[in-house]
């Protein structure tokens with residue numbers, strides 16, 4: 248028994264919500280074939296060129312499957328053939344797509360014995376392997392779809408937010424930033440005045456999504472804690488952000504831990520102009536890039 252699954256990219260943090268907010272996007276997505284086997288093992292085959300580890304406990308898809316197998320009371324195993332389109336180190340939830348795709352497919356093959364919450368818990372083991380920390384702000388939107396809030400990791404509490412349809416434009420400059428490195432450079436303490444601004448924005452953004460109030464969404468897309476530090480690693484970040492807002496985007500910022508930048512827009516026409524602005528900036532400095 249086998250199934251082919253598309254595991255979509257995700258944008259974690261949504262600017263102000265470091266480790267608590269995330270959303271799922273249409274493209275890019277990974278394609279995975281998962282097969283149920285009778286031997287209690289996980290076999291991984293990569294058909295892309297990223298040379299990711301194939302030992303299951305070291306692999307972002309393998310580790311979650313090992314967790315899932317521990318919770319299933321019959322001896323089962325899986326064979327995964329993975330073709331990644333989401334580049335590792337892009338900030339678009341590459342490891343999360345592997346982790347989420349594997350457990351969603353496995354659950355389907357087993358007749359759906361596990362809840363979405365269980366699947367997020369299993370998938371977090373993949374993030375631990377890939378980034379050194381069990382964060383859920385990519386795996387949760389990948390599994391639930393749409394926008395999610397991670398109110399708590401232990402115990403896991405995921406809230407699906409009803410957001411208005413918005414267009415997401417993403418530019419991925421072809422440099423690699425490892426999430427572990429992008430976390431290492433962050434300060435461990437924040438000033439109370441910055442914390443107040445940040446949680447005001449998180450509350451505003453969630454309320455803006457739920458009330459479908461685009462002005463509130465635009466005003467809340469501000470990050471005074473993480474972005475000032477991480478944006479230094481991303482060429483022309485400030486210029487792109489400003490130019491996209493001038494072109495009519497509601498706002499945006501670093502996708503996950505970068506280097507991709509995302510922008511939210513109300514219409515497809517604005518989103519297309521935003522893509523051109525992004526492309527223009529990186530073409531100007533000769534930096535190869537992809538837009539989605």
Ligand code: HSE
Pocket residue numbers: 259260265266267338340382384385426429430502503504
């Ligand atoms: N919240 C995580 C971080 C997401 O920003 O480090 C990583 O994609």
